[in-house]
Amino acid sequence: MEKTKELLDFRSDTVTQPTEEMRRAMAAAAVGDDVYGDDPTMNELQTYAADLVGTEDAIYTCSGTMGNLMAIMTHCGRGEGVLMGVNSHTWINEVGNVASLAGVMPFPLDDASGAPTLESIRSAYKPASNVHFAPTTLMVMENTHNYTGGVPVDVATFAERANLARELGMKIHVDGARIFDAAAYFDVDVKEYVSLVDSVQFCLSKGLGAPMGSLLCGKKDFIARARKHRKALGGGQRQAGIAAAAGLVALRDMRGRLKEDHANAALLANLLKEVGVEVEDVSARTNMVYFKTPGGLKSSALDERCRKSGLLLSLPSETRIRMVTHVGLDVDSVKQAVKIIKEAAGL
Numbered sequence: 001m002e003k004t005k006e007l008l009d010f011r012s013d014t015v016t017q018p019t020e021e022m023r024r025a026m027a028a029a030a031v032g033d034d035v036y037g038d039d040p041t042m043n044e045l046q047t048y049a050a051d052l053v054g055t056e057d058a059i060y061t062c063s064g065t066m067g068n069l070m071a072i073m074t075h076c077g078r079g080e081g082v083l084m085g086v087n088s089h090t091w092i093n094e095v096g097n098v099a100s101l102a103g104v105m106p107f108p109l110d111d112a113s114g115a116p117t118l119e120s121i122r123s124a125y126k127p128a129s130n131v132h133f134a135p136t137t138l139m140v141m142e143n144t145h146n147y148t149g150g151v152p153v154d155v156a157t158f159a160e161r162a163n164l165a166r167e168l169g170m171k172i173h174v175d176g177a178r179i180f181d182a183a184a185y186f187d188v189d190v191k192e193y194v195s196l197v198d199s200v201q202f203c204l205s206k207g208l209g210a211p212m213g214s215l216l217c218g219k220k221d222f223i224a225r226a227r228k229h230r231k232a233l234g235g236g237q238r239q240a241g242i243a244a245a246a247g248l249v250a251l252r253d254m255r256g257r258l259k260e261d262h263a264n265a266a267l268l269a270n271l272l273k274e275v276g277v278e279v280e281d282v283s284a285r286t287n288m289v290y291f292k293t294p295g296g297l298k299s300s301a302l303d304e305r306c307r308k309s310g311l312l313l314s315l316p317s318e319t320r321i322r323m324v325t326h327v328g329l330d331v332d333s334v335k336q337a338v339k340i341i342k343e344a345a346g347l
Contacts, residue, residue: 010335011314013178013206013261013287013326017283020211021253022246029245033238034060036232041241045248049215050253053200054191057223060244062235064177065094067201067216069102069233072138074226075198078103081136083124083170085111087147090140092174101233105134114151114283115161116141123136125168139165142175143182143193147316149280150265150288152182152325155192162196170196177214181207181286184258207258207287209248211329212243256264257327261287264334265324271338276347287325290316294345305344311337 009015018026032038042060050058061067068090072082079191082098084090086108090098098106107124121139128135133266141161143153151271162172174193176182179202183190194200199218204210210299228237262285269289280290293299299315306313314322323337341347 002343004064006311007310008333008340009312009327009328010323010337011312012324016209016326016328018211018246019155019209019249019327022249025245025249026242029241031166031239031241035236035238039239039241039244040243041248045244045251048248050217052190053194053202053217055194055200055217056220058217059223059227060237060239060240060247061214061216061230062212064089064175064201064203064214065097066230066233066235067214068094068140068173068175069097070216070226070229070235071172071199071201071218072098072104072140073102073229074222075138075171075173076102076104077137079105080132080138081107081126081134081317082138082140083107083109083116083121083136083165084140085109085116085138085142085145087111087145088140088142088175089177090142091139091144092147093157107136111142111145112148114148115153115157117166118161121161121168122162125170127169136168136170138171138173140173140175141197142177144178144286146177146288149282149285149290150178150181151282152185152284152286154186154284155188158193159196171199171259174200176202178202178203178206178286180255181258181262184255185262185286186283204247204250207261207326208254210243210246210250210254213247215247254327258287261325261327264329265289267331268323268325268334268338271334272341275338275342277341277345289323289325291321291323293321294341294347297345302344304340306340309340309344311340
């Protein structure tokens with residue numbers, strides 16, 4: 001039988017397969033009913049995560065989208081407002097759930113640089129004292145910032161924005177789906193970011209390589225209230241320690257290799273430029289590369305050609321391609337991918 005060609009999947013860091021150690025841990029996990037708080041492996045994961053980021057408590061969620069929504073529902077009452085970047089995942093890619101499910105009014109911020117500008121925070125903020133406004137009680141920041149190229153926001157810039165929000169009377173939530181990438185890029189402890197905010201959500205299923213799940217971290221009373229929202233959203237799970245076991249391996253063992261993804265993304269960007277592809281420049285690069293489709297092709301046409309050679313790409317628009325490096329890809333994968341793109345685009 002002919003061997004199936006191995007795909008080079010650069011669509012996202014969500015496509016990773018669990019490691020053999022994760023699989024062994026999942027198979028051997030002690031489990032219980034997590035809705036009752038009886039799953040020992042899940043309890044261990046939540047305690048470990050809270051200690052790791054420096055918060056009082058943590059709760060496992062099915063996804064980053066659910067974790068962000070739980071945070072917004074816990075911080076905000078219906079009819080209140082939340083500030084979030086106009087290029088952020090919470091604004092673009094979470095199905096309008098802030099309005100449709102939480103009953104909270106989103107206000108857009110200019111986050112083209114990866115962090116909201118101070119001017120946009122000041123102008124978007126609406127005080128409770130004016131009867132006409134949905135009072136803005138929360139600001140959401142994203143780190144790393146996906147749509148601007150996986151840009152990590154440094155601690156000083158992050159603190160400046162968080163401090164302004166705090167001065168205006170808002171709470172701060174971080175969509176930190178890839179916050180460990182930011183910490184790795186700047187060689188800082190993730191606690192330096194989390195100490196500045198009221199809550200953080202981060203994903204186990206992206207660069208950390210676990211098969212599923214995210215964690216929402218914050219103070220004990222916040223997590224207690226968020227737990228009720230998780231139940232209302234259908235996120236209460238039973239013997240979830242099977243998934244938690246993989247999450248523990250991810251947090252303990254996979255954070256230390258994130259710089260490998262960053263190095264591979266830098267190599268990918270440089271090699272693409274060498275063959276004539278217009279790569280989007282970023283202030284700092286983690287594990288993402290965005291580029292304009294070469295040769296006048298639509299992204300869907302380039303994607304179709306690349307798929308025939310075993311390369312999978314992400315298509316944010318008809319003129320923009322995203323490629324994401326992860327644990328399932330190495331230097332040879334990057335070189336082969338560039339070769340396929342070059343041939344597919346006729347460069």
